[in-house]
Amino acid sequence: MNETQFWTFFFIILTFGIYIIIAWRSRVKETKEFYVASQGVPTLANGAAVAADWMSAASFIGMAGLIAFLGSDGSVYLMGWTGGYVLLALLLAPYLRKWGKFTVPEFVGDRYSESVRIVAAIAAIVVSFTYVVGQMAGGGIVFSRFLGLSIEWGVVLVAVVIFIYAVLGGMKGITYTQVAQYTVLIIAYLIPAFAVAYQTTGIPVPQISYGQILAELDSLSVEFGLNEFTEAFSGRAGGQIDVFLVTLSLMLGTAGLPHVIIRFYTTKTVRGARYSAFWALFFISLLYLTAPAVGAFTKLNLLQGVQGQGPDSLPDWINTWAPTGLVTVNDDAETIQTVSNLATSGADLIVNNDILVLASPEIGGLPAPIVGLMAAGGMAAAMSTAAGLLLVISSAASHDLYFRVFKKTGASEKEQMLVGRLAMGVAILFAIWAGINPPAFVAQVVAFAFGLAAASFFPILILGIFWKKANGPGATAGMLTGLAFTGTYMVYTLEVFGTSANEHIFNVSPEGIGAVGAAVNAIVMIVVSKLTAPPSAKVQEMVEDIRYPQTRKAAVRS
């Protein structure tokens, strides 16, 4: 075992041990604990848990690499995955917390109708499942590189640990392990970033100092046949309109993703939900503000390291990563003339986006413990998100589907818990299978989950809160057309299910179609709601009621 492997084992065993201890201490017996952690999670802890829930393998492992090669257009992920929190904080979180039950489908069930609840539960399962696949695959990559395990065993090991704490502790176990996982992942992300910034520029604040290297990075990038980092609309083929729509889709999807929304159900008060949203975005921003700097510094180091070198004299990290198949060198080239992140580009050196962050300590020449910490951080990011998603899948399957469709009455508390846990177990088995056979790049898979969430949940939640006349038939029709429209365009433009990829219409990429799908959903919903009977007085009263944090105290007048 070499030094890097020793430190990787050290940090992985240490962190996994911590997660399991937390899980044991927060094991639960009741459904209210299992689904919403008894609504007793303090604001700051919930903020950290949201951040870990949110920052996935794609954020941690894939994003900086994506930005490194996309350059300026990498902002779609930066703004998209943070801007959605403003919508969530202002438009959704406080109201859904006030309503205060267990799941997102349950809210739309109360607000609209049982059939909307069933459609929403199925949509929640599909969206979360798309997303969980990326986490499993991300965990597998970490294991295969750092510990020499096969990707299959990596995925199984990740799943077993998640199984232990998710099934034992439900939302409560997941929440407190997520707080620990946030701590691990943010430390792992920031230390190498600050070290690389200091090495390169002498200023240990990457968010500020990466400006200094941009001019040099631009000219080196051009030399290796890549687009300039600072040039807008050069990284994505669709140009400005595509960047706009992808950003919007990611924002709307962020605000509509059930695994994020349910975290706001766990706070003590409506006020707690507002401040949780603030802490969540604050914690998230620590990583997101650093990611473009990591991308820029790592790319610069990478290009400088291979400049003028032949295939035999490349830096060591390329050899250590070659067995994973994520780096390929053209051995016939005299010196490395071209670099790319696309496998089909035929460049002399091909680097997969996903390894830029994981290899950044090695690319920057940092010591072995930091490389090991990086591996633990990547695992924390993948596991925390996977656990949150699995809870959504299991709660939708048991609480929203099984006990509504198959066994409507007479389920005891004990039986509900058993079915909830069983659903969690089945979901994990599915996740293992999908993680071993992932459909495409980690970050790309996740981007589609957002489009689907934007086109299904966001409009019916917003209209459900802000427009009293929105009704069940409207929501059903809106959600189904939104999903069908978005899904069809994705299948039309992507090679999935054996179909061939067609041209993008109006330069809109499949990642950006969710925003259009959301508009289609909203329009259909408004039209159908207008044409059919308004919701009952009871439902309208509920909509009125969730707008105010609590019953007004009689003594106070204004």
Add this chain to the structure above:
Amino acid sequence: MSDVAHEGTSGAPPEAEDTSWRKRYWKKNLRLMITLLVIWFTVSFGFGILLIEPLNNIVILGFPLGLWFAQQGSIYVFVILILVYALWMDRIDDEFGVAERNEEGGYK
């Protein structure tokens, strides 16, 4: 729009007064929300996407300004917007007597 006037709890103010505070509370909430969303749109979609090219002609500390907004500035503003919302809503809650400060157990 059938505004609901029934409070359901004992000691609530009379119906007419009840409805009017709710409307004013909601209006203040909406006004704050819209103001913050306008800023949200301006810094991200405005500065970071629609106006990114002209803003890139201004370079500060090595950053073309449009790029800075797209990758850094917009995110700082997002964080501040949510904090301002939470703080301002506390004030509105206080004003209307629906504040939840120091309520560890939450409402029922």
